[in-house]
Amino acid sequence: MARLEKRVSLVATVASLGPMIGFLGTVTGMVTCFQDMAFAGNNIDISVLATGMYEAMVTTIGGLIVGIICYFLYNVLVTRINKVVLDIEVRATEFMDLLHEPA
Numbered sequence: 001m002a003r004l005e006k007r008v009s010l011v012a013t014v015a016s017l018g019p020m021i022g023f024l025g026t027v028t029g030m031v032t033c034f035q036d037m038a039f040a041g042n043n044i045d046i047s048v049l050a051t052g053m054y055e056a057m058v059t060t061i062g063g064l065i066v067g068i069i070c071y072f073l074y075n076v077l078v079t080r081i082n083k084v085v086l087d088i089e090v091r092a093t094e095f096m097d098l099l100h101e102p103a
Contacts, residue, residue, distance in 0.1 A: 001088075004081045011077060015070035022063015029056025 033052025040048045 001081075001085055004084060008074065008077050008081070011070055011074045015067055015074050018066030018070060019063045022060045022067070025059020025063065026056045029053065029059060 029052045031052070032055060033049050036048045036052055037044055
């Protein structure tokens, strides 16, 4: 069972870190946006804000895509591992019952 679960924690870690990294990119994009607004002064134009907003949205999308895919894969792996473990337990119980049958 330990061999089956060896790399599953890595998938779970990536699944949880993906959205966090995306959120970090969102925050840095918004900081860029506000910094550009501060430098522009009274000459604020949509093109001044677009770069930071674009960065924020792209990193959000990227983080969510990575998180969703990895979370799905994690659940698939855990389900398969649980199925194998259950099958092993059933077969071990059947074997034990076979050993304890009267001769």
